[in-house]
Amino acid sequence: MKPDFSKQNGLLPAIAQSASDGKILMLAYMNELAWDMTVKTGKAHYWSRSRKKLWLKGEESGHVQLVEEILLDCDLDTILLKVNQLGGAACHTGYPSCFYRRYRDGELETIEEPVFDPTEVYKK
Amino acid sequence: MKPDFSKQNGLLPAIAQSASDGKILMLAYMNELAWDMTVKTGKAHYWSRSRKKLWLKGEESGHVQLVEEILLDCDLDTILLKVNQLGGAACHTGYPSCFYRRYRDGELETIEEPVFDPTEVYKK
Numbered sequence: 001m002k003p004d005f006s007k008q009n010g011l012l013p014a015i016a017q018s019a020s021d022g023k024i025l026m027l028a029y030m031n032e033l034a035w036d037m038t039v040k041t042g043k044a045h046y047w048s049r050s051r052k053k054l055w056l057k058g059e060e061s062g063h064v065q066l067v068e069e070i071l072l073d074c075d076l077d078t079i080l081l082k083v084n085q086l087g088g089a090a091c092h093t094g095y096p097s098c099f100y101r102r103y104r105d106g107e108l109e110t111i112e113e114p115v116f117d118p119t120e121v122y123k124k
Numbered sequence: 125m126k127p128d129f130s131k132q133n134g135l136l137p138a139i140a141q142s143a144s145d146g147k148i149l150m151l152a153y154m155n156e157l158a159w160d161m162t163v164k165t166g167k168a169h170y171w172s173r174s175r176k177k178l179w180l181k182g183e184e185s186g187h188v189q190l191v192e193e194i195l196l197d198c199d200l201d202t203i204l205l206k207v208n209q210l211g212g213a214a215c216h217t218g219y220p221s222c223f224y225r226r227y228r229d230g231e232l233e234t235i236e237e238p239v240f241d242p243t244e245v246y247k248k
Contacts, residue, residue: 001232013137013151022146027137027202039227071223072232074215078151080223091198099195099204103163108125108196 004076005032014079016044016057016090019068025090026098028057030079042067044081061121063087089115092122128200129156138203140168140181140214143192149214150222152181154203166191168205185245187211213239216246 003012010032016025028046030038033054037045044065048055058064065083072079091098094114101108127136134156140149152170154162157178161169168189172179182188189207196203215222218238225232 001227001230015139015148015151017148024139024141024148024204027139027197070227071235072225072227073151073222074217074219074224075222078222080148093198095198098197098199098202100198101196103125103194103196106125111195 002032003030003035003072003079005035007077011047011049012077012079014044014046014081016065016081016083016085019082019084023097024099025065025083025085025096028055035079038067038081039070044083057090058086061087061092061116063089065090087116092118094118094121126156127154127159127196127203129159131199131201135171135173136201136203138168138170138205140189140205140207140209143206143208147221148223149189149207149209149220152179159203162191162205163194168207181214182210185211185216185240187213189214211240216242218242218245 011029013027014030015027018025031047034045034047044057044067046055064086067081067083069082089096094116095112096115100110100112102111135153137151138154139151155171158169158171168181168191170179188210191205191207193206213220218240219236220239224234224236226235
């Protein structure tokens with residue numbers, strides 16, 4: 001058993017949720033290679049659609065996601081990872097979660113505090 | 125401000141999370157119409173990819189999702205709804221969450237108890 005990578009051109013959404021507090025950290029995409037690497041290593045791997053390459057989450061920032069549990073949905077086309085987020089932040093912007101803004105009446109309000117400064121973490 | 129429906133052929137993933145306990149209930153897709161209807165009515169609407177039509181979640185089962193909060197991700201291409209799930213179950217299979225199975229070592233283990241019998245709820 002594994003997700004059905006015959007769907008959606010082999011690229012399935014994967015949600016990362018904090019195993020400790022249930023916060024949703026991010027959504028990225030996995031192809032079969034990313035899935036296999038995630039299962040094999042216990043570290044979340046995704047397929048970077050912009051860079052068109054396998055992406056070990058945290059490979060640059062060190063903010064690796066240690067996978068504690070993997071759940072699959074009824075249609076086998078969405079993956080849910082419960083993770084231990086090293087560094088306390090999943091988002092490349094420095095916020096704990098990519099979902100750091102609330103929508104209301106056409107406006108976005110920032111509801112989290114950044115954990116790191118991306119210009120420091122992603123030095124070239 | 126709204127999600128960027130110029131991306132991904134106008135169809136963005138939307139995660140529904142229980143506002144009360146943080147459980148992830150399901151992932152479906154929204155086009156701009158589904159977004160607008162969700163914002164306008166406060167009830168989660170999605171775009172059914174299989175039926176190719178606007179889908180008020182719960183229109184048949186009565187298991188409507190009342191939207192308590194909407195969060196958007198850093199790239200404005202994923203939507204997170206915090207909802208009050210009427211009927212206590214989001215999945216058409218009768219389980220509280222579509223993510224009712226855990227993956228481990230190539231096997232799927234059911235980790236939830238069904239809340240309703242789909243043959244009773246989805247009578248023709």
